[in-house]
Amino acid sequence: xxxxxxxxxxxxxxxxxxxxxxSVLLYIDRHLVHEVTSPQAFEGLRxxxxxxxxxxxxxxxxxxxxxxxxxxxxxxxxxxxxxxxxLAANCRDFDITLFDMDDxxxxxxxxxxxxxxxxxxxxxxxCGDSHTSTHGALGCLAFGIGTSEVExxxxxxxxxxxxxxxxxxxxxxxxxxxVSAKDIILHIIGEIGTAGGTGYAIEFAGDAIRAxxxxxxxxxxxxxxxxxxxxxxxxxxxxxxxxxxxRPYAPKGELWDKAVAYWKTLHSDPDARFxxxxxxxxxxxxxxxxxxxxxxMVAPVNGRVPDPAAETDPVKQRSVERALEYMGLEPxxxxxxxxxxxxxxxxxxxxxxxxxxxxxxxxxxxxxxxNVKQVLVVPGSGLVKRQAEEEGLHKIFIExxxxxxxxxxxxxxxxxADRLEPGERCASTSNRNFEGRQGQGGRTHLVSPAMAAAAAxxxxxxxxxxx
Amino acid sequence: xxxxxxxxxxxxxxxxxxxxxxxxxxKQFLKSIKRTGFGPNLFDxxxxxxxWEPGVDNAKRRPNPDFVLNQxxxxxxxxxxxxxxxxxxxxxxxxxxxxxxxxxxALIAPSFADIFYNNCTKNGLLPIVLSEEQVDQLFRExxxxxxxxLYIDLPAQTVTTPSSEVFRFEIDEFRxxxxxxxxxxxxxxxxxxxxxxxxxxxxxxxAPWLFEA
Numbered sequence: 001x002x003x004x005x006x007x008x009x010x011x012x013x014x015x016x017x018x019x020x021x022x023s024v025l026l027y028i029d030r031h032l033v034h035e036v037t038s039p040q041a042f043e044g045l046r047x048x049x050x051x052x053x054x055x056x057x058x059x060x061x062x063x064x065x066x067x068x069x070x071x072x073x074x075x076x077x078x079x080x081x082x083x084x085x086x087l088a089a090n091c092r093d094f095d096i097t098l099f100d101m102d103d104x105x106x107x108x109x110x111x112x113x114x115x116x117x118x119x120x121x122x123x124x125x126x127c128g129d130s131h132t133s134t135h136g137a138l139g140c141l142a143f144g145i146g147t148s149e150v151e152x153x154x155x156x157x158x159x160x161x162x163x164x165x166x167x168x169x170x171x172x173x174x175x176x177x178x179v180s181a182k183d184i185i186l187h188i189i190g191e192i193g194t195a196g197g198t199g200y201a202i203e204f205a206g207d208a209i210r211a212x213x214x215x216x217x218x219x220x221x222x223x224x225x226x227x228x229x230x231x232x233x234x235x236x237x238x239x240x241x242x243x244x245x246x247r248p249y250a251p252k253g254e255l256w257d258k259a260v261a262y263w264k265t266l267h268s269d270p271d272a273r274f275x276x277x278x279x280x281x282x283x284x285x286x287x288x289x290x291x292x293x294x295x296x297m298v299a300p301v302n303g304r305v306p307d308p309a310a311e312t313d314p315v316k317q318r319s320v321e322r323a324l325e326y327m328g329l330e331p332x333x334x335x336x337x338x339x340x341x342x343x344x345x346x347x348x349x350x351x352x353x354x355x356x357x358x359x360x361x362x363x364x365x366x367x368x369x370x371n372v373k374q375v376l377v378v379p380g381s382g383l384v385k386r387q388a389e390e391e392g393l394h395k396i397f398i399e400x401x402x403x404x405x406x407x408x409x410x411x412x413x414x415x416x417a418d419r420l421e422p423g424e425r426c427a428s429t430s431n432r433n434f435e436g437r438q439g440q441g442g443r444t445h446l447v448s449p450a451m452a453a454a455a456a457x458x459x460x461x462x463x464x465x466x467x
Numbered sequence: 468x469x470x471x472x473x474x475x476x477x478x479x480x481x482x483x484x485x486x487x488x489x490x491x492x493x494k495q496f497l498k499s500i501k502r503t504g505f506g507p508n509l510f511d512x513x514x515x516x517x518x519w520e521p522g523v524d525n526a527k528r529r530p531n532p533d534f535v536l537n538q539x540x541x542x543x544x545x546x547x548x549x550x551x552x553x554x555x556x557x558x559x560x561x562x563x564x565x566x567x568x569x570x571x572x573a574l575i576a577p578s579f580a581d582i583f584y585n586n587c588t589k590n591g592l593l594p595i596v597l598s599e600e601q602v603d604q605l606f607r608e609x610x611x612x613x614x615x616x617l618y619i620d621l622p623a624q625t626v627t628t629p630s631s632e633v634f635r636f637e638i639d640e641f642r643x644x645x646x647x648x649x650x651x652x653x654x655x656x657x658x659x660x661x662x663x664x665x666x667x668x669x670x671x672x673x674a675p676w677l678f679e680a
Contacts, residue, residue: 021640251676
């Protein structure tokens with residue numbers, strides 16, 4: 001019998017029962033909740049007179065609607081305010097732990113879960129948010145769910161799931177200097193496409209993934225969903241265990257030793273079979289810049305915007321034409337000639353301390369270009385912010401003319417006041433370049449933190465390796 | 468949940484690949500704490516020429532005449548024909564809520580994003596996967612024939628064209644059962660409460676750190 005994949009191991013450990021149609025009832029260890037996708041779930045519980053199955057498995061935080069400027073006046077937008085207040089009221093009524101806006105632990109849900117040790121190796125983790133795939137970097141099975149499923153998990157601590165197919169993406173060898181985790185995942189999505197992972201659980205492996213820090217692995221797993229996969233994961237190694245150690249929700253003492261012994265088994269067996277395997281040569285990965293309105297529309301920074309005329313598939317050709325029109329780009333123009341109006345450094349993809357260090361390292365002692373109207377640096381959590389300030393990173397940003405903000409989702413999806421105006425072009429470290437994502441008519445180019453910072457200084461995209 | 472058995476509905480073609488849930492219902496509409504009322508803002512940024520502002524009356528906005536759902540021939544459409552990877556991106560269930568609130572009851576595409584597909588079936592909205600060739604054919608026929616309708620039979624798992632051509636589609640038994648009967652999945656799961664408790668007992672022995680506080 002063939003060995004098990006990491007996905008198989010965690011899946012098997014969480015099956016409550018097999019349903020007649022081949023689906024299973026899967027037990028959920030950690031349920032993260034935010035304000036946007038939960039109100040209707042709590043309303044559903046109330047209407048049906050149901051309570052929570054296991055209160056202690058739930059952790060809530062407001063992140064999408066929170067202001068990133070001074071919070072002493074609260075939230076100005078009454079609709080945003082109501083949504084955040086609704087979360088607080090629901091957490092009060094159902095006795096759920098909430099990190100509210102004034103709590104130093106508040107931040108983006110996918111930053112604070114690992115930061116608190118609330119998401120651990122081997123767990124099943126869900127959240128009403130597609131970027132839940134992030135947590136798979138710790139060797140857990142983490143995936144986004146809809147609001148009906150949020151209600152289902154609140155009421156039963158389980159979800160009905162069909163087992164996914166498995167895909168191994170092996171990034172062999174080492175990336176060159178100036179190439180980050182963000183470039184690795186953008187390159188992968190460029191290779192396999194935004195539907196390449198649909199129906200699969202992706203395990204990221206290979207020397208280049210092993211060489212990444214746990215935070216870098218989170219960046220990679222975060223965007224598994226942009227490749228269509230509900231979950232991305234990385235096997236547990238010493239780095240994972242070192243990362244988890246001492247975090248507030250992590251086990252202590254004897255339980256720690258017991259947990260570590262189990263976590264060390266959380267890797268795919270050498271003879272495990274995957275339904276699909278993809279190999280990527282790490283050395284071939286260049287710093288990436290997205291040029292279109294789908295995360296698969298990426299090019300190396302020293303490349304050019306594609307020409308739709310070169311596309312043979314008519315559906316793809318129309319997509320490229322439409323994307324270039326929306327983005328206001330000319331076919332064949334060099335990526336480095338694209339000027340930016342704004343820069344956003346943040347989001348659940350890249351807002352952790354290492355991301356901020358990478359951005360700060362590039363710009364130290366320089367100032368943003370005059371054509372760049374605004375540069376937002378939005379740390380992923382209050383604790384990331386505090387650490388960055390202890391390291392003096394905020395001074396480097398402020399001296400460069402960047403704005404140093406409070407933690408939240410911010411301009412990744414512009415549900416709060418941070419957004420692009422129609423036609424504005426942004427170098428963004430976030431995960432989605434969809435039409436209107438950062439504000440109606442806004443134009444998003446996805447890049448790494450170092451590439452975003454460099455673009456802010458130069459006023460246009462530049463190869464961070466020669467910067 | 469509203470039950471879905473059969474439907475003889477008008478088809479509207481949305482000829483774009485990778486339509487994401489941000490496009491289906493943009494973020495400014497996710498602040499609602501209700502499940503209903505999203506229909507007037509379905510595909511908002513494609514559908515209207517003037518941008519949405521808080522408090523605006525959608526009925527008084529300028530519809531984009533080039534957008535397919537604004538064409539008179541597609542008014543009252545209940546079936547949306549789409550291209551590959553429909554519903555990709557954000558997990559927002561507001562997307563199927565908006566589609567259902569607008570009046571769609573079924574979607575046909577060569578592929579759907581996973582989370583979106585799941586979310587549809589929890590809201591009485593039937594996502595049907597047909598082959599690229601079949602979808603191409605339906606696009607051609609829909610565009611060529613005003614008033615083009617399809618007959619969908621969920622119990623039989625078939626889509627029938629006006630010329631009586633029958634396309635079979637696949638759907639999981641459990642999802643089908645819930646859709647056909649309009650069942651509440653939570654209630655069904657809670658019938659297995661003992662199994663969940665037994666699992667927790669067993670797991671508490673194996674992995675006690677998961678049950679701390």
